[in-house]
Amino acid sequence: MATRAGFISEPQRQTPVKAETEVLVIGGGTAGVSAAVAAARNGAEVILVERLGYLGGLATGGLIALLLTLDDGRGRQVIGGLCQEITDRLQNRGAAHFPSRSEWGSADEKLVARDQQWGLVWGHGPHRVRYSVAYDAEEFKFALNTMVEETKARLLFHCYACDAIVDGDRITGVTFQSKAGRFAILAKTVIDASGDGDIFTSAGAPYEKEAVLPWLWFTMGGVENAEAAIEKGGWFFRTLGNGRVLLPWGATERVARKIDATDPDDLSYAELACRRRVMEQVDSMRAEIPGFAQAHICHIADQLGITESRRLVGRHVLAHDEVDRPCEDVIAITGNWTKYESLYYIPYRSLLAAQFANLIVAGRCISVDHRVHHATKEIPPCMATGEAAGVAAALSVRAGIEPAALDVKLIQIRLESQGAILRLP
Ligand SMILES: Cc1cc2nc3c(=O)[nH]c(=O)nc-3n(C[C@H](O)[C@H](O)[C@H](O)COP(=O)(O)OP(=O)(O)OC[C@H]3O[C@@H](n4cnc5c(N)ncnc54)[C@H](O)[C@@H]3O)c2cc1C
Structure with a gap:
């Protein structure tokens, strides 16, 4: 050869x-x-x-x-x-x-607040109900x-x-x-x-x-009174299924650098770093947020969230x-x-x-x-x-x-x- x-x-x-x-x-x-x-x-x-x-x-x-x-x-x-x-x-x-x-x-502010709990309303206000x-x-x-x-x-x-x-x-x-x-x-x-x-x-x-900052969304179950926790400023959403919430990890927590999502080295770095930091977030939520003490991970996304x-x-x-x-x-x-x-x-x-x-x-x-x-x-x-x-x-x-x-x-x-x-x- x-x-x-x-x-x-x-x-x-x-x-x-x-x-x-x-x-x-x-x-x-x-x-x-x-x-x-x-x-x-x-x-x-x-x-x-x-x-x-x-x-x-x-x-x-x-x-x-x-x-x-x-x-x-x-x-x-x-x-x-x-x-x-x-x-x-x-x-x-x-x-x-x-x-x-x-x-x-x-x-209607009440309807908007209801939908914000589900992650259906984003951006800057004044807000309206979206389809x-x-x-x-x-x-x-x-x-x-x-x-x-x-x-x-x-x-x-x-x-x-x-x-x-x-x-x-x-x-x-x-x-x-x-x-x-x-x-x-x-x-x-x-x-x-x-x-x-x-x-x-x-x-x-x-x-x-x-190049983008990677995200890694995940869901947790067994959450008690998610609505109250969201109202107190929790950065997660109600989702389908009782006691389940959807956590858009990456919105507030971030890894240290942007990645090229077509580069295997960058992707490998992001897979390890995001998953590690998601687990840290799970632990801190269990310790600090009322209603999360008995919560468990339902699913961590199989794919990194790559916006672009x-x-x-x-x-x-x-x-x-x-x-x-x-x-x-x-x-x-x-x-x-x-x-x-x-x-x-x-x-x-x-x-x-x-x-x-x-x-x-x-x-x-x-x-x-x-x-x-x-x-x-x-x-x-x-x-x-x-x-x-x-x-x-x-x-x-x-x-x-x-x-x-x-x-x-x-x-x-x-x-x-x-x-x-x-x-x-
Ligand atoms: C963090 C984040 C948050 C977002 N939030 C929202 C939101 O709230 N609401 C919303 O509507 N959108 C949201 N988006 C955008 C949206 O999720 C994606 O842009 C959209 O799903 C892309 O769809 P797609 O089919 O173009 O690409 P993808 O979903 O990426 O699908 C591409 C498919 O091609 C396959 N594929 C890739 N390469 C190959 C190959 N070489 N051979 C064979 N198969 C291959 C992949 O496995 C995959 O199944 C978000 C995106 C991110 C990353």
């Missing part, structure tokens, strides 16, 4: 093609599942690949069990579609908590499983996407590593919903990257000064969880890489600037961009053209027919 300083040469290999499909979705977070479900419901042959053994990404494994937010801050719903559908499914199983429609936008949803993360995983299983999409867990297979301006497939070895899946359209933009990065598309890593620099970078400005090729609208009456109209161009005709990006790594990302990274807009990506992929496959060449009006008509909200009165 030839070597040069700092490198080894690996032997050339023949990689088996495991499957060919119309739409290949990388990442089973909320964006990826939405993309896969939307593409499959619209008639495409779909394979959804996830590196772990469950769906939902940060929304489940990160224990970020709050949909913030489906409204515009004045009581008007701006996200519907699959996000509304999963809310309905959770509600039917008693696994969601949210204010009733008649309360959205209300400035935000607290949910049970295990139920959320099950709802996502069910939604995928109801389609004909093929789901592959425990396969890590390695490299995009690039041919000119097309991505013809992706290679994967699994316990069974390396393999390729070929596809007409690829959707990168990996959160960190692993596919557009390996394909060579431009991106921006942020890579963002595509795509055909359009949605910028902060475009707030409240509708655009012709809107495929989703989102409010802002820390601001009232502040809307972003997400254009289809923010889902498209400039260099590749058949790559669509969805979720927290779409093409927006750092400040817009604060709003578009939330779970409801991630589901909305995922749904739009799936619809676009299916329509382009049916029409026999690349997603980048698709008439966006067709995507909009189909999205609206499925309950997505693209126009406001």
Whole structure:
């Protein structure tokens, strides 16, 4: 094996093609599942690949069990579609908590205080009731499983996407590593919903990257009178289940430095440091907060809370000064969880890489600037961009053209027919 300083040469290999499909979705977070479900419901042959053994990404494994937010801050719903559908499914199983429609936008202090206890109201006041949803993360995983299983999409867990297979301006497939070895899946359209933009990065598309302070949310059970402890200033929220609270560790306590969430050394440091400090917080809460003396840890998030890593620099970078400005090729609208009456109209161009005709990006790594990302990274807009990506992929496959060449009006008509909200009165 030839070597040069700092490198080894690996032997050339023949990689088996495991499957060919119309739409290949990388990442089973909320964006990826939405993309896969939307593409499959619209008639495409779909394979959804996830590196772990469950769906939902940060929304489940990160224990970020709050949909913030489906409204515009004045009581008007701006996200519907699959996000509304999963809310309905959770509600039917008693696994969601949210204010009733008649309360959205209300400035009633009692209602606002009630919702603050559930982590549904954030940012600076004067506050109003938001259409935000607290949910049970295990139920959320099950709802996502069910939604995928109801389609004909093929789901592959425990396969890590390695490299995009690039041919000119097309991505013809992706290679994967699994316990069974390396393999390729070929596809007409690829959707990168990996959160960190692993596919557009390996394909060579431009991106921006942020270092972040990692979070590690956790839940505790056996808490007595959580409401009183929260009223006294406790930095945690009521959540589904009697005597359980959700603790957004990282909000007040922090590790010593920011990390690059794509660097294994940084991630290893953060996994150890965050978990150690969560345990310190558990011990101090048991000792100091009335009601926590007998409390136990229910679950520490399986995944670090990474708010940001890579963002595509795509055909359009949605910028902060475009707030409240509708655009012709809107495929989703989102409010802002820390601001009232502040809307972003997400254009289809923010889902498209400039260099590749058949790559669509969805979720927290779409093409927006750092400040817009604060709003578009939330779970409801991630589901909305995922749904739009799936619809676009299916329509382009049916029409026999690349997603980048698709008439966006067709995507909009189909999205609206499925309950997505693209126009406001
Ligand atoms: C601390 C914190 C607090 C937050 N608070 C809220 C909140 O209260 N409410 C809210 O709505 N949002 C909140 N967010 C934002 C939100 O949770 C995420 O931005 C959103 O869930 C991202 O969804 P996604 O599908 O784009 O990415 P992810 O959830 O990251 O999903 C990506 C998926 O891709 C998989 N994957 C990654 N790489 C590969 C690969 N190479 N091969 C195969 N699979 C791969 C991952 O395992 C994962 O399942 C918060 C985020 C953080 C970090």
